Each structure stands twice: as C-alpha cells, then as structure tokens.
Amino acid sequence: MTPTPATDSTSTTPDGTLDNVLDGDLLSLDKQICFSLHAASRAFNGVYRVLLKDLGLTYPQYLVMLVLWERGELPVKKLGEHLRLDSGTLSPLLKRLEAAGLVRRERSARDERSVEVRLTEEGRALRERALEVPRRIATATGFDLDELRALRTRLDRLTTALDEAALEETPGCG
Amino acid sequence: MTPTPATDSTSTTPDGTLDNVLDGDLLSLDKQICFSLHAASRAFNGVYRVLLKDLGLTYPQYLVMLVLWERGELPVKKLGEHLRLDSGTLSPLLKRLEAAGLVRRERSARDERSVEVRLTEEGRALRERALEVPRRIATATGFDLDELRALRTRLDRLTTALDEAALEETPGCG
DNA sequence: CGTCATTTAGTTGTGCGCAATTGAATTGTG
DNA sequence: CACAATTCAATTGCGCACAACTAAATGACG
Incomplete structure (x- = not known):
C-alpha cells in the first residue's frame, strides 16, 4: 500500500510553470x-x-527539551520564538514538563511579567538518554546525512516562502 | 528572522554516513x-x-473534500485509508461537515456497520470555489511544478521509510 | 505624577491526531 | 443453528495548535 494516489493528470505539462495548467x-x-x-x-x-x-516525552515536549539542553534556561517568550509557538501552546506544555519534574518555572525577579524556564537536575540528566534518539531517527528516514541536510534546507526555504505568503494573504496586510 | 538555528556543528563530517558522527x-x-x-x-x-x-473549511476537512470531489461517495473506512486517518479523527470531522451541509452520512443498506459519506449539492458546488486554492498555494511555496512534484516524491519516500521503521520499532513486531 | 499603550503569561474554546475502548453487525467455524 | 472472531463506526481521554481574550507588569509620554 503506497501513499501515492492513483492519478497523475499533471504529467502532461511540458514546462514547470504554472500559467498553462488546467485548474482541475x-x-x-x-x-x-x-x-x-x-x-x-x-x-x-x-x-x-x-x-x-x-523518555516519557511527546514530540513537542522533546522540541522544548532540545532547546533547553542547548540554552539551559530562558524565558517563555524566547522559547516561543525559537519554536514558533505561543503561550497558548507552551503554558500547558510547560506545566506538564514541570509536573514531570524535568523543568521549573519561576517569575523573573527583574520583570515580573516574564517566567523563566530552567532544567531541573532530572531534566538535565534526561539528555543522556536522549542522545540515541537522533541516530535512530536518521536511520528510520533511510536518508544519509547529506540528504537530511538537503531536506532541512528545502524545508526551511519552503517555510520562509510560506510565511511571507501568509502575511500577504492575511486580510489587512496587502 | 530566519528559521535556521545558529549552530551547525555537523558540518565537519566529510562523508554522509552516520557511523563516525558524535552523538552530540x-x-x-x-x-x-x-x-x-x-x-x-x-x-x-x-x-x-x-x-x-x-470556504469555511479547515485543512483536514479540505483533504476530505478533495477525496470526495474525486470519488463522489465512499464509506468512512475507505476515506480513512485514503487519508490514513481513523474513525477517531474522521467521525467528528464528518459530523461537522454534515452540520455545514456539505455532506450526508447514512448507514449502508447492505452492511449496517458501514457508513456511506456522500456530497450534497452544496458540497459538490463548493468545488468550483476551491479550484483557485491550489494555484495560490503553489504560488505561495515559491516552487515551480517540477519542484513541487520532486518534493512530493521525496516526502512519499520519507513516509514509506518512516512507516516501515515505525513498524520495526513498535514493541512486539520485531 | 497619572494615564495609556505595550509586553508577557495564562485561560478558554475549537478542531485535529491518536490510543484505547465500546457496541453493533457481519463472517467464519463447528 | 450457536458461538467465537472479526470488522466498522463511534466515543472517550489526552495532548497539541491556534485564535481570541484576560490580567498583570512595564514603559512612554504629557
């Protein structure tokens, strides 16, 4: 059972441009x-x-831990910028990480609006067990390192283009 | 603000194999x-x-409509196979499409376990308004048709590899 | 100084994705 | 026929993504 659909009615177009392609x-x-x-x-x-x-982690939780393993500690705002996630997603997620004992959240002393997220000893220790994950992921893709890097580059290009397009499409920003 | 992270500590590896790369x-x-x-x-x-x-559609709802526009009518099971989604996702989604008047669901006469999903007149008419979506999406990616097809091929290859790996990883399937 | 706009987390509500379970209909087997 | 196994949709529960909103703290400005 391949994920490829049956028909490929676009295969007749000679060039790669969009202009002379039927809507259907x-x-x-x-x-x-x-x-x-x-x-x-x-x-x-x-x-x-x-x-x-x-490891007791979900995928998004793993993303958060990856950032924390690299930076050690940072406010929710910065975390959100790295991950492109807002507080609506991060707040409950961080609460769960805190409940799991991997993270502590405390109001910043110098700016009481901000909440600092830092690893606990347990959270820091989890990194050791996480070290084998990437290799197994890489193996699972069937891609070698160069292909993975190429894929990353392509995906980043896609994201940049899509973000820009999204801004232009948004009503009130044209 | 690019989505590319700061460090790229993997750039020192000469070949693309995984074996001689540090875990970090x-x-x-x-x-x-x-x-x-x-x-x-x-x-x-x-x-x-x-x-x-x-169009009043979410992205997954659009995927369902794409299948229905092509096939006209099919049971939930088949729909799930096309989309790789189970009834836990599809059942409430289809209810919402039905509430929106785009779809009808009715138990199959010949097999009362099965539920047939078919487009209403309104659902069929929505296709006309959806025809402009793909072109705008394609434009938004900044990719030309050949690149899009190449991307699709790569993604399908990735999915196939990942699905196979997932099966092997699952406890009790080795 | 007081007021107002901005920044920052958090909360609420909706929808998706998936695992696990339920319940009804069907199929297979003795 | 009776009974067990299978199939199919629906439901429940949890977590994530995002929009919209709230509330508190801060900063800018008259």
Missing part, C-alpha cells in the same frame, strides 16, 4: 502534495512518538 | 531537522488555513 489538474496535484506533506509530517511524528515513549 | 552533533542536527519539519508543516497548514477560511 492543479487540484489533483494539490491533493497529492497535501496528502504527501500531511502524511510525512504525521509519519515523522509517529516515529518520534515511539522513540520518545521511553 | 547528531542531537544538534536532529534539533534542526525537527524544527524545520515541524515549522514547515505548520507553515503549510497556516497558508491553507488562510485560503480555506473563505
């Missing part, structure tokens, strides 16, 4: 891209879920 | 891949959200 063909290609991206994202998520289960 | 380096690369993929997925989702708002 585009809708079909869009369907394929949608599915592929959506499926890839969830498949990736699924592999992480399996690997992270031993 | 891999953890760093993993962080970058994680972020890139997660960010790309959400950025894509965000652009769709903006474009689909006019």
Whole structure:
C-alpha cells in the first residue's frame, strides 16, 4: 500500500510553470502534495512518538527539551520564538514538563511579567538518554546525512516562502 | 528572522554516513531537522488555513473534500485509508461537515456497520470555489511544478521509510 | 505624577491526531 | 443453528495548535 494516489493528470505539462495548467489538474496535484506533506509530517511524528515513549516525552515536549539542553534556561517568550509557538501552546506544555519534574518555572525577579524556564537536575540528566534518539531517527528516514541536510534546507526555504505568503494573504496586510 | 538555528556543528563530517558522527552533533542536527519539519508543516497548514477560511473549511476537512470531489461517495473506512486517518479523527470531522451541509452520512443498506459519506449539492458546488486554492498555494511555496512534484516524491519516500521503521520499532513486531 | 499603550503569561474554546475502548453487525467455524 | 472472531463506526481521554481574550507588569509620554 503506497501513499501515492492513483492519478497523475499533471504529467502532461511540458514546462514547470504554472500559467498553462488546467485548474482541475492543479487540484489533483494539490491533493497529492497535501496528502504527501500531511502524511510525512504525521509519519515523522509517529516515529518520534515511539522513540520518545521511553523518555516519557511527546514530540513537542522533546522540541522544548532540545532547546533547553542547548540554552539551559530562558524565558517563555524566547522559547516561543525559537519554536514558533505561543503561550497558548507552551503554558500547558510547560506545566506538564514541570509536573514531570524535568523543568521549573519561576517569575523573573527583574520583570515580573516574564517566567523563566530552567532544567531541573532530572531534566538535565534526561539528555543522556536522549542522545540515541537522533541516530535512530536518521536511520528510520533511510536518508544519509547529506540528504537530511538537503531536506532541512528545502524545508526551511519552503517555510520562509510560506510565511511571507501568509502575511500577504492575511486580510489587512496587502 | 530566519528559521535556521545558529549552530551547525555537523558540518565537519566529510562523508554522509552516520557511523563516525558524535552523538552530540547528531542531537544538534536532529534539533534542526525537527524544527524545520515541524515549522514547515505548520507553515503549510497556516497558508491553507488562510485560503480555506473563505470556504469555511479547515485543512483536514479540505483533504476530505478533495477525496470526495474525486470519488463522489465512499464509506468512512475507505476515506480513512485514503487519508490514513481513523474513525477517531474522521467521525467528528464528518459530523461537522454534515452540520455545514456539505455532506450526508447514512448507514449502508447492505452492511449496517458501514457508513456511506456522500456530497450534497452544496458540497459538490463548493468545488468550483476551491479550484483557485491550489494555484495560490503553489504560488505561495515559491516552487515551480517540477519542484513541487520532486518534493512530493521525496516526502512519499520519507513516509514509506518512516512507516516501515515505525513498524520495526513498535514493541512486539520485531 | 497619572494615564495609556505595550509586553508577557495564562485561560478558554475549537478542531485535529491518536490510543484505547465500546457496541453493533457481519463472517467464519463447528 | 450457536458461538467465537472479526470488522466498522463511534466515543472517550489526552495532548497539541491556534485564535481570541484576560490580567498583570512595564514603559512612554504629557
């Protein structure tokens, strides 16, 4: 059972430009891209879920820990900037990490609006057990390091383009 | 503000194999891949959200409609196979589509376990308004058609590899 | 100094994704 | 036929993503 849909009605276009493509063909290609991206994202998520289960972490929690392992401690705001997540997502997530004993949250003394997130000893220790995760992920993709880097570059390019487009599409920003 | 993290401590490895890479380096690369993929997925989702708002659809609902526009009618089970989603996700989603008047759900006469999902006239009509979405998405990515197809191929390869790896990782399937 | 805009976390509500379970219908087997 | 196993949709529970809002602290400005 391959993830590839049956039809590929766009294969008749000679060049790669968008202008002389039928809308129906585009809708079909869009369907394929949608599915592929959506499926890839969830498949990736699924592999992480399996690997992270031993560590008691979800995938987004792992992302937070990766940042904290690198930086040690930082306010929720900065964390959100690194991860492109807002407090609506981070606040409950951090509470769960705190409940798990991996993290402490305390109001900053110099700015009482801010909340500092720092690793506990237990949280710092978890890094050792996490070290094997990336290798197993890399193996799971079937890609070598160069391919992984290339994929990263391509995804970043995609994200940048999409973010810019999103800004232009948003009503009131044109 | 680029999505690219600061360090790239993996750039010292000469070949693309995994064997002679330090765990710390891999953890760093993993962080970058994680972020890139997660960010790309959400950025894509965000652009769709903006474009689909006019149609009153969420991104997953759009995926369902794409399948229905192509097939017209099919049971929940088949829909789930196409989208790789289970009834836990599809059941409430389909209820919302039904509440929106785009879809009807009715028990199959020949097999009362199965539920047939079919487009209403309104649901069928929505396709016309959806035809412009793919072109705007394609434009938003900044990729041309060939690049989009290449991306799709790469993502499908990734998904296949990850799914296989997930099966092997799952306890009790080795 | 007081007032107002901004910054920062947190809360609420909606929807998705997935695991686990339930319950009904069907199929297979003796 | 009776009974066990399977199939299918729905439900429940948890966590994440995001929009919209609240509340408190800070900073800027008259």
